[in-house]
Amino acid sequence: MIPVIAEPRVQYATSLIAALRDAAFPVIEITQRHPEAISLLERMCAEPDLLVGAGTVIDVAQAQACVNAGARFLVSPGFSTDIARFGKDQNIVIIPGVATASEVMGAVESGSTTVKFFPAGQLGGPAGLRAISAVFPKVSFIPTGGVTIDNLADYLAIPGVPAAGGTWVFPSDLLRSRNTVAIAELLIAARTHAARFSP
Numbered sequence: 001m002i003p004v005i006a007e008p009r010v011q012y013a014t015s016l017i018a019a020l021r022d023a024a025f026p027v028i029e030i031t032q033r034h035p036e037a038i039s040l041l042e043r044m045c046a047e048p049d050l051l052v053g054a055g056t057v058i059d060v061a062q063a064q065a066c067v068n069a070g071a072r073f074l075v076s077p078g079f080s081t082d083i084a085r086f087g088k089d090q091n092i093v094i095i096p097g098v099a100t101a102s103e104v105m106g107a108v109e110s111g112s113t114t115v116k117f118f119p120a121g122q123l124g125g126p127a128g129l130r131a132i133s134a135v136f137p138k139v140s141f142i143p144t145g146g147v148t149i150d151n152l153a154d155y156l157a158i159p160g161v162p163a164a165g166g167t168w169v170f171p172s173d174l175l176r177s178r179n180t181v182a183i184a185e186l187l188i189a190a191r192t193h194a195a196r197f198s199p
Helices: 010-022 037-045 060-069 081-090 101-109 125-133 152-156 172-176 180-195
Strands: 002-005 027-031 051-055 073-075 093-095 114-117 140-143
Touching: 002 010, 010 037, 010 172, 010 180, 027 037, 037 051, 037 060, 051 060, 060 073, 060 081, 081 093, 093 114, 101 114, 114 125, 125 140, 125 152, 152 180, 172 180
Parallel strands: 002 027, 027 051, 051 073, 073 093, 114 140
Antiparallel strands: none
């Protein structure tokens, strides 16, 4: 389970770090959807026990800024040959977004072995992912977009799905109220649910 923050504001840094620490959760993806996203990324990357990645990376300039901020992996909503080339040059993991078989093939040809199936909910959910992943047995798929605690098990039961990304563990109301206890509980619930499908 990869927790994804869709509302990346610097003021949430302390709460995010505390919740992740309380839940013993070592990873987070910070989407680049807000003017403060890069500052939050830099702040989170300063935490030595966290594996921090940047999401919604849509061009090379943004990719470079995220790497400069300390991101350990980059996630895109779609497939870009330029970003794939950047990843090779910088020796950083790139997880491109795919929605079709053609995009999966393009990602594989550019060297990717793991892709983001996005937006999973609008692409047929678990049934849609099961259909497309069946013809790419050497590719790992990370479904994101519409993944919830209620359908997480259905996604993780699909062969070739090592993890799923979800924003539901960081509800806006809990972030704004600094309710780290409730956020940690959501993270623990997600991890416990996901652990049932770990190899």
